[in-house]
Amino acid sequence: MTDIKAEMDVLPGMDPRAHLLHVDELHVEFRTRDGVAKAVNGVNMWLRPGETLAVLGESGSGKSVTAQAIMGILDTPPAHVTGGRVLYRGVDLLKLSEADRRKVRANRIAMIFQDALSALNPVFTVGFQLAEMFRMHRGMSRRDAKARAIELLDQVRIPGARDRIHDYPHQFSGGMRQRVMIAMALALDPEILIADEPTTALDVTVQAQIMKLLAELQQQRNMGLILITHDMGVVADVADRISVMYAGRVVEEAPVHDIYSRPAHPYTKALLESIPRLDRKGRQLNVIPGLPPPLTDLPSGCSFHPRCAYAREICSRDEPPAYQIAPQRIASCHFVREVLGV
Amino acid sequence: MSDVVLEVRDLVKHFPSRSGAVHAVDGVNLELRRGETLGIVGESGCGKSTLAKMLVGLERPTAGTVSVRGQEISRLRGGALRRSRRNIQMVLQDPYTSLNPRMTVGDIIGEPFAIHRDATPTYGRHRAVQELLEVVGLSPDHINRYPHQFSGGQRQRIGIARALALRPEIIVCDEPVSALDVSVQAQVINLLDGLKQRYGISLIFIAHDMSVVRHISDRVAVMYLGKIVETGSDVAIYDQPTHPYTQALLSAVPVADPRLRDRRGQITLEGDVPSPADPPSGCRFRTRCWKAQPACAEHEPLLEIRQRSAHPVACHFAEVAQAL
Numbered sequence: 001m002t003d004i005k006a007e008m009d010v011l012p013g014m015d016p017r018a019h020l021l022h023v024d025e026l027h028v029e030f031r032t033r034d035g036v037a038k039a040v041n042g043v044n045m046w047l048r049p050g051e052t053l054a055v056l057g058e059s060g061s062g063k064s065v066t067a068q069a070i071m072g073i074l075d076t077p078p079a080h081v082t083g084g085r086v087l088y089r090g091v092d093l094l095k096l097s098e099a100d101r102r103k104v105r106a107n108r109i110a111m112i113f114q115d116a117l118s119a120l121n122p123v124f125t126v127g128f129q130l131a132e133m134f135r136m137h138r139g140m141s142r143r144d145a146k147a148r149a150i151e152l153l154d155q156v157r158i159p160g161a162r163d164r165i166h167d168y169p170h171q172f173s174g175g176m177r178q179r180v181m182i183a184m185a186l187a188l189d190p191e192i193l194i195a196d197e198p199t200t201a202l203d204v205t206v207q208a209q210i211m212k213l214l215a216e217l218q219q220q221r222n223m224g225l226i227l228i229t230h231d232m233g234v235v236a237d238v239a240d241r242i243s244v245m246y247a248g249r250v251v252e253e254a255p256v257h258d259i260y261s262r263p264a265h266p267y268t269k270a271l272l273e274s275i276p277r278l279d280r281k282g283r284q285l286n287v288i289p290g291l292p293p294p295l296t297d298l299p300s301g302c303s304f305h306p307r308c309a310y311a312r313e314i315c316s317r318d319e320p321p322a323y324q325i326a327p328q329r330i331a332s333c334h335f336v337r338e339v340l341g342v
Numbered sequence: 343m344s345d346v347v348l349e350v351r352d353l354v355k356h357f358p359s360r361s362g363a364v365h366a367v368d369g370v371n372l373e374l375r376r377g378e379t380l381g382i383v384g385e386s387g388c389g390k391s392t393l394a395k396m397l398v399g400l401e402r403p404t405a406g407t408v409s410v411r412g413q414e415i416s417r418l419r420g421g422a423l424r425r426s427r428r429n430i431q432m433v434l435q436d437p438y439t440s441l442n443p444r445m446t447v448g449d450i451i452g453e454p455f456a457i458h459r460d461a462t463p464t465y466g467r468h469r470a471v472q473e474l475l476e477v478v479g480l481s482p483d484h485i486n487r488y489p490h491q492f493s494g495g496q497r498q499r500i501g502i503a504r505a506l507a508l509r510p511e512i513i514v515c516d517e518p519v520s521a522l523d524v525s526v527q528a529q530v531i532n533l534l535d536g537l538k539q540r541y542g543i544s545l546i547f548i549a550h551d552m553s554v555v556r557h558i559s560d561r562v563a564v565m566y567l568g569k570i571v572e573t574g575s576d577v578a579i580y581d582q583p584t585h586p587y588t589q590a591l592l593s594a595v596p597v598a599d600p601r602l603r604d605r606r607g608q609i610t611l612e613g614d615v616p617s618p619a620d621p622p623s624g625c626r627f628r629t630r631c632w633k634a635q636p637a638c639a640e641h642e643p644l645l646e647i648r649q650r651s652a653h654p655v656a657c658h659f660a661e662v663a664q665a666l
Contacts, residue, residue, distance in 0.1 A: 058523040173614045174386075203385035203550065205611045208594035212610060230524055233553075233596030237603055256600045274528040276557035278580065278595050284535075285528040285557070291493050292523075 011091050011100065018090030020224050021047040021070070021109075021192055026084035028065050028248075030295075031077060037295040039065040041248035042084070044322075047192065047224040054227045054235040054256075057245035060292050063228045066245075067194045069094075070226075071111050072101045088192075107137065110185035114197040116177035120169040126153075126180050127165025133187045152183040156213060175206035179213065186217060193218070196228045211238060232275055236260060241328070244268045247293055247303035250322075253330040264331035264340050266310045302333070310335045347511050347544050348374040348397070348430070353406035353416075355392050364619045366392040368568035369406070371645070374512065379538060379545040381559030381576070383552055383591070387615055389568040390548045394516045397546065398432045399423055410512065428458055431505040435517035437497030441489040447500055448485040451475070454507040461508050474503040478533060495526035502533065506541075514546040519554060531558055552595045556580050564588045567618055567626040570645055572660075574653030584651035584660035587627045625657065633659045 028040035040062040047053050057063040068074045070086050072093060086093045093104060113119040121129055130152060131145035140148065146165070153161035156179040169177055178198060185193060195214065199207035215238060218225050229235060235242060235256070242259050244252040244267065252265035263269040273286035290307045293299055299306055305315035310333070320332045325340070333339060353370045356363040367389040374380050384390045395401035397408055399415055408416040415426040431454075434440040441450055452471045455462040463470045472482035478499040489497055498518060505513050515534065519527040535558055538545055549555050555562060556576055563573040564585065572585040583589050590609040611630050616622055622629050628638040635658070643656045650661035 058525060175614060203615075204552070204594040205385065205590060206614070207596075208608065208610050209612075211596075231596065232524070232598040236598045236600040237596045239600075260598065260600050271525060272598065274525055275598060276528075276531065276551075276553045277599075278553045278556060278592070278597055285532055287528045287532060288525040291495070291526070 011089075011096075011104075013091050015090035019046050019087065020049050020089065021045075021226075022085075022087040023066065023070065024085040024087060026066060026069060026086065027082045028062075028069050028074065028079055029082055030079050032296075035296040038298060039079075039248050039295055040069065041298075043245070043248070043250055045243050045250060045253070047226060049191065049224050050218070050222040052218065052225045052227060052238055052240045054229060054239035054242045055245060056229060056232065056235055056242055058230055058292060060247075060295060061245040062248035063245050064196055065248075067111065067196055067226065067228055071105060071109060071194065073105075073111075106133065106185075106190060107188045108190055109192040109194065110188070110190040111194040111196065112178075112181045112185045112198050114200050116174070116181045117169060119181055120177065120184075122169055125166050125168055126172070130165070130180075130184055130187060133184065137188055148187075152187055153180070155186075155217070156180070156183045158183075174202055175209060178202065178206075178210050182210075182214065182217070186221070189221065190223065192224045192226065194226045194228070197230070198227075199234065200229070200231070207234070214238075232272065244271075247298055248295065249303065249332065250330075251304065251332050253328075255328055258326070258329060262340060264325055264329065264336050265304075265333050266308045266335075266339055267304050269339060270307075270309070310338060345376050346373045347376050347411055348372075348546075349407075349409045349412075350397070351407045351409075353393070353396060353408065354404045355389070355396060355401060356404045359619060361619050365568050365621055366618060367396065367403075368621070370565075370568075370570055372563060372570065372573070374544050374546060376511070376544055377538070377542045378561065379547055379559045381555035381562040382546065382548045382565060383550065383555050383562060384565035385550060385591075385615060387567075387618060388565040389618070390565050391516055393565075394432065394514050394546070394548050397514050398430050399427055400432075424457065428461060428508045429510050430512040430514065431508065431510040433498070433501050433505045433513060433515040433518045436521050437494050437501055438489075438521075440501055441497055443489055446486050446488055447471075447475070447480075447492075450489070450500060451503045451507060454504065458508055470507070471503075474507055477506065477537070478503045479529075493526070494522050495529055498522060498530050499533065502530075502537070506537065509541070510543070512544045512546065514548070516548045517550065518547070520549060520551060527554070534558065552580075552592060564591070567615060567621050569626060569656065571627065571657070572653070572655045573645065578653040582652070582662045584648075584653075584655045584662055585627075585657045586631050586633050586659075589663050627657075633657075635659070 023043055023045045026040055026043045030037040030039055043066050055063045069081055127149050130149035134140040134145035134148050149165055150161045158164055158179050199210050239256045241255050243250045246267050252268045270288045274288055288307055301316045301318055302320050305311040314334055320334045322330045322332045323336050324330055350372045353367055355367040356365055382390050396403050403416050407414050410429050418426055448471050451474050452467045455467045475482045480499055519530050547558055559576050562576055562579040563570045566587050572588045590611045593609045613630055616629055623639050624642050625638040628634040643658050645654045645656040647654055648660050
């Protein structure tokens with residue numbers, strides 16, 4: 001098993017000292033009948049082993065598209081990566097052949113999705129789908145693969161794993177199905193796991209189970225985790241660092257404690273004030289006026305300016321640069337000092 | 343505040359199925375007072391949506407009664423049922439499927455007037471609809487647009503305008519914001535809250551999001567497998583919950599404050615909700631409860647005020663948890 005991983009280490013140009021993952025000025029657009037939708041507009045992010053990076057954003061912010069570009073599973077057409085690099089240990093994944101890319105996928109970088117029912121194949125048993133990975137990627141015998149499948153289901157704490165490998169996805173509950181998908185993602189020991197809204201479709205008590213499981217597995221394996229979500233509560237519970245996305249850009253990046261106590265971007269600040277919180281009951285919630293802009297027609301300058309309380313003339317004219325406001329803290333706003341209150 | 347506008351007594355809904363009846367709602371009692379917001383929380387499958395449908399007469403109860411202002415509506419049929427609905431309207435979860443894509447916004451919001459002709463204001467339907475659009479924060483000029491020309495949050499506003507059209511005393515909202523983005527959720531929550539103040543409407547607010555429910559509700563009822571397990575003021579439920587399920591539910595809600603990360607005592611429930619087709623005997627929560635004793639399987643705990651709980655709770659061992 002390890003020899004196959006070793007064989008893959010000869011990916012040309014791989015440098016074990018380089019960042020585990022570094023997304024550099026990524027641009028993705030969708031060419032549709034209604035025009036070009038600029039979904040990702042110069043995204044930068046990086047990830048260390050064992051770290052949890054939360055990518056926070058609303059629908060249409062480009063968070064899932066970024067993840068799909070990292071995984072190399074964008075539908076092309078209509079999606080086109082028009083610029084930037086995705087560096088895994090120094091190797092630009094965007095330049096790899098499809099065959100090499102496939103070796104990276106699941107082996108190095110794996111992904112889990114919101115809707116496990118549509119991510120799993122309904123006509124094969126869960127055991128078959130798990131074992132298939134070991135047979136294809138590791139060349140294992142059916143028997144060994146089956147044994148590994150049971151082991152994995154045990155690890156994600158599915159009761160009665162030995163019997164349940166014969167079940168089909170629809171025979172599992174929502175939470176159990178999510179565990180199956182996690183098992184499948186972790187089967188080949190990836191170094192990076194991307195979780196795209198993994199608990200959004202689940203009830204809170206089940207969400208708590210799944211997040212706990214993910215945290216444990218991550219720690220055991222020293223895996224880098226990119227958690228894509230819109231839930232500021234979940235982020236506060238598990239993330240080390242946060243990248244806040246709006247209209248295809250990272251508008252703020254910061255360690256988790258800083259962002260909640262002192263947000264540096266007006267969007268982050270407004271978002272934090274607009275969510276009802278269990279521990280606080282206010283009469284009126286702060287509202288962000290208007291709607292996120294259509295990606296086919298982004299506002300000039302800063303994309304957030306039409307909804308921003310701090311906006312002035314310069315905001316509609318010049319796109320704000322990414323200001324480094326502290327070590328590990330970046331915010332793209334002309335009035336970052338004002339937002340921080342310094 | 344004491345006049346009751348909606349009263350539900352021993353409400354039961356069983357759906358027949360091959361593997362025996364599905365006990366979706368199994369003996370629910372509640373009352374709603376004038377101008378009050380009652381939040382109903384629970385996880386998927388607890389019966390909260392079935393309850394909502396019975397309240398507005400979209401689903402006929404297997405047993406029990408729903409009374410609006412003393413008039414029992416659960417057995418009404420035909421014209422009488424239609425007339426009774428004037429007083430109790432509904433806002434649905436999915437603003438994409440709950441509006442007819444082939445009708446203009448004007449027709450959608452004006453449809454209640456077409457059904458209840460005598461309720462149409464004297465100045466005409468057109469103006470009434472424009473007024474409603476304005477009340478919910480949409481431009482009256484958009485009256486001829488179609489639903490697809492609006493965003494999710496705006497569509498939810500259209501749904502709210504439709505529910506408001508007949509000036510009902512009660513509006514039942516079934517997960518009205520869960521399909522919306524966070525920044526838009528706040529807009530709709532504030533709108534509902536404002537309308538309630540302005541028109542003195544009573545709201546039933548059904549949701550799975552505990553934080554949203556706390557924000558808007560005066561009283562809260564927690565449902566589990568077709569039954570209300572605990573009910574009380576928002577302070578009672580959120581600050582002094584005495585039912586183990588409520589305690590677990592609250593502790594599972596992530597709070598947007600990383601400083602609380604390791605200080606919150608989290609109770610992680612094991613397993614899933616049992617099937618409503620075959621609910622556990624006695625207390626329905628006992629299969630996942632850390633306090634369960636043999637007695638819980640035999641005696642069903644009633645929803646009542648207990649020695650260690652100042653508000654009604656359905657648990658033999660109810661008490662305020664030490665630290666939460």
